[in-house]
Amino acid sequence: MRRAVAFAGLLGIAVAGISLSIMPMSRPAAAPNEERTFLIPASDGYGIADCISTKAECGKIVANAWCESQGFGKAVAFGTADRADFTGTVTKPSATAPAEQPLSITCGG
Numbered sequence: 001m002r003r004a005v006a007f008a009g010l011l012g013i014a015v016a017g018i019s020l021s022i023m024p025m026s027r028p029a030a031a032p033n034e035e036r037t038f039l040i041p042a043s044d045g046y047g048i049a050d051c052i053s054t055k056a057e058c059g060k061i062v063a064n065a066w067c068e069s070q071g072f073g074k075a076v077a078f079g080t081a082d083r084a085d086f087t088g089t090v091t092k093p094s095a096t097a098p099a100e101q102p103l104s105i106t107c108g109g
Contacts (some may be wrong), residue, residue, distance in 0.1 A: 033109055038066065039081050039102040052103045053080045067107035076108040 042049040051058035055078070063075035081104035 034072075035076060035106055035108040036070075036072070037104055037106045038070070039086075039104055040066075042080075042100055042103055049103060052078050052105070055079055063105045066105050070107060072107035073109045074107070075105055077104070077106040079104060 040048075042053070048059075048062045050056070051062050053059075059078055060075065063078035067073065067075045081102040083101075086102070
């Protein structure tokens with residue numbers, strides 16, 4: 001009886017391992033030449049706005065980490081987003097400070 005239970009347990013572990021190995025990845029990798037731009041609120045709570053908006057060395061590290069977490073190789077460009085990148089852009093100038101504007105990270109292969 002012990003052998004039957006042990007065999008059933010071993011069989012269950014083997015089936016679980018096989019099913020996990022053939023499941024698709026939860027986040028597929030980006031195509032090699034594909035670029036994508038992400039807009040991130042400056043007040044996201046992580047304090048990365050200073051690094052990215054001033055294009056400091058720490059911004060490059062943060063931008064590359066963001067791109068890798070999204071399935072891309074590295075950051076192509078980063079900084080404060082242009083007004084043309086916003087949805088619903090208005091033509092009159094705004095009184096928002098650069099730190100309040102969204103951050104832009106362009107990722108590529």
